Structures are given as C-alpha cells and as structure tokens.
Amino acid sequence: MEYMDETTLAHKHTSPWLIAFRIIFTIALVWCILFIFHNSLEISSISSARSHEVMQKINAILAHLNIGPLSEHVVRKLAHFSEFTLEGFLLMLCLRVYTRRFVRHVSWPMLGGMATALLDETIQLYVPGRTSSVRDVWIDFGGVIAGLFVALLLLLIVRGLTSFHAMKKENRRLRAERAELLRQQRADRINTADDRPESPDRREYL
Template identity: 30%
Template sequence: MNKKKTIVIGLVCLWMFLIFNFSSQPAEQTNQLSLKITQKIIDMNLLVLPDKVDPDVYLLLANRWIRKAAHFFLFMILGFLISQVLNVWVKNRFYTSIVSLIISAVYAVSDEYHQMLVPGRNAAWKDVFIDTTGAVLGILLSLLIIQVFKKRKLELSGHYGGSHGNIRHKQ
C-alpha cells in the first residue's frame, strides 16, 4: 500500500475515533463543554444577543444550535475523508459518492445507537439526518476539489481548452 493510501485511511480512522470519543462522553460532560464553547462564541460577538431576550435563554438556544452544527461539521469532514479514500482506488465519482454516503450514513446510525448506551445520552433520527446531510456536503466538497485539481492539472499540461487547447473561443 502506498503512502497516500495509508495516510487517507489513517485520517478516516482517526476521525471516526474522534466522533466515537465525543459520543462516549456522558451528557453532563458534553453539555458543559458545549456551553463553554457557546459562551466563548457569544463573548467574541460572533453571535449577537437580540434585544429583550433573556441571556440565559439565549445561551441555551445558541448552545442547541451549536451542538447541531457540530454534528453537521464532524460528519461533513467524515464524508469528505471517506470520499477521498475511495477516490484513491476508484475513479468512478458517482460510485465513490454513493458508497461514501452509505458508509457515512451507517456510521451516523451506529453513532446514535452508541449514544443510547452512554449515561444521559439518547439517540435521535434528527441527528442522523443532520449527520448525513453534513456528509453529503463533505462528499460534494471532495468532488469539487478533485475536479478543480484535475482541471488545473490539465491546464498546466496544455490539454485543457483555453488558448492552448483545441477548443476555439468566439471572437
């Protein structure tokens, strides 16, 4: 196995472990961590407190939103990484996208099941949907990056359109 394949597989495994580790935290521990992060975001004025809203209520609402955004982000990265791994071996982008989506969605379901086994945590189909939607965006970003690099490589080699290629432009 070459170095690139080893690195991308290692990154996927590391990211899955990170997700598993976050899901292993008891509800109180994960809630305290996300409340601290939310408070820091509010303190940095990245989220503005609307007028006539109780700051404590706002903190709880913002915290819920940030927790869901974290689900989305973690699985966006996972979808991206899985897509990159599969694209090392298989050049059919449609196939790699579908398989990446299936793997990500199955991992999202298993993550929610795992959370049912952790004190104070529960599973939610809504989170599976958020996770899978994040994975879809990650897969799309992966495809976009592959396409940009492929186009750039063709441009540098002189085999892609423009004034150096075979495509004529209208005057």
C-alpha cells in the same frame, strides 16, 4: 493466472505518492470516526460542560460581530454537523486515492457516512443522560453530504486543471515536433538542390 499477473503489474506501478496518500487519508478517516464515537460515549454531564465551554467562546466572537448568541442546543447540533462534514470530506478523499472513478462510486462514501451516523446515534442510546433521534441522524448525514460535495468539487477542479496542463504540454510537444519536421524538410530540400547535377549550358559557360 492472467488476472493475477495484471493485478501484480498494477501494484508494481503504483506511485509511492499514491501509497502515501492512501495511508494518510485512511488514518485520518479512522481517527475522525473514532473521534465521533468517543464524543458519543461521553456521559451527559461531560458532554454538556464541553458544549457550554465552546458556546461561550463562539458567543464571545459573535458579540464582536454584533450577532445574537447561540444556544447550547444549536452549538451541539453544529458540532455534530461539523464532525460529519469532516468525515464526508475524508471519505471522498479516500475514495479518490483508491479508485480513479470516484464520481461513479460516490454512493460508497454516502453509505459509509450514513452507517456512521446510525451507529453514532445508536451508541448514544446506551450512554447515561444521552438521547438519540432520527433528526440527529439526518443532521449527521447532512454533514456527510456537505463534506462529500466540498471534496468532490475540489477534486473536479484539480482534475480539470491537471487535464488542461496536460493538454497544453501535449500541444507544446506537437508544435515542437511539427517545427522540427519542417526544419528537417527544409534541410532535405537544400541538400537535394546542392546534389543536383549542373546543366550542360552552365558547364559550357563556366
């Protein structure tokens, strides 16, 4: 019963902003995973046509930079890497909004990303014209790690800035309390001096 009371109390004091972020990041993560699986379910001809279209756009941009064109194979691998980078980024954000100890539990999103990569490549085994390979699993997992690292770095920066701001705020509060205490002590000394009785010599002189 005591455990239930503590849990209920924790939920009662959950910030509305935190609840909103949990909903937003969870929906974004689910959408990202579904988007990855949707791309894997496309047959070879459709997937290849879309990759070719993306390749033309990328090569058009690279041509202005005097950089050599990319092959369709490289574009497809970069697309996989980018998808899973986004998933890793969202996995880390979801972990953060559900627990403050996100550094300690970083293995959870890593396992989630690996599971998604394995399932994604398994799906492609049953799609006409698509293939699957261990190398693709590691490319996908590399994207997850990259996204996790970027999100972790941003979260640590935000935590550091927040802690620094809180420390400055606490120091200002302590300085204000100390100044108020000093003013109160000076006021008490003045009041004590005013209430002190006059000496006999001074009364005789007056």
